[in-house]
Amino acid sequence: MNNHNLPLSVKLKIYIKSKLAYVWSKYHVAPRYYIVIPIEVTINKKNEKFHASIINISRTGVFIETNQKLPKGTVITLHFTFQQEEYCLPVKQISDHTIINSNGIGAKFISDKFHGDPTEAVNQLIETISNMVPPVPVQGS
Incomplete structure (x- = not known):
């Protein structure tokens, strides 16, 4: 879209909305739930498997307790x-860190043509968990 012929006030509104959308996307935090779920992890490119545990989860990502070291960006399932439902959720490793004395990796859920769209399954899982445990309070609230 060519903005050159728009009035300055409209250009300013477009600019502000785009900046607010960017800030919101960077700082909006989905409610996170602490819950321990034993999992089997598959390193997709190598087809290697290891056992680990989910320690906390949100609609956007998960913290996995493990001593397994993975290169940043590794895709795992x-x-x-x-609760009697089977899940296979693709995630991308984004960090190595420690939470409450648990070493592990932070990962975000991914959705693409190669791995499918886990959104419905993640939403179902979070709905089930949210009926069992309260969300972790966000710092500052």
Whole structure:
């Protein structure tokens, strides 16, 4: 879209909305739930497997307790059964860190043509978990 012929006030509104959308996307935090779920992890490119545990989860990502070291950006699939439902959720490793004395990796759920769209399954899982445990309070609230 060519903005050159728009009045300055309209250009300013477009600019502000785009900046607000960017800030919101960077700082909006989905409610996170602490819950321990044993999982089997498959390293997709190598087809290697290891056992680990989900320690906390949100609609956007998960913290996995493990001593397994993975290169940043590694795509893995989490396989587990929770409340009699089976899940296979693709995630991308984004960090190595420690939470409450648990070493592990932070990962975000991914959706693309190669791994499918886990959104419905993640939403179902979070709905089930949210009826069992309260969300972790966000710092500052």
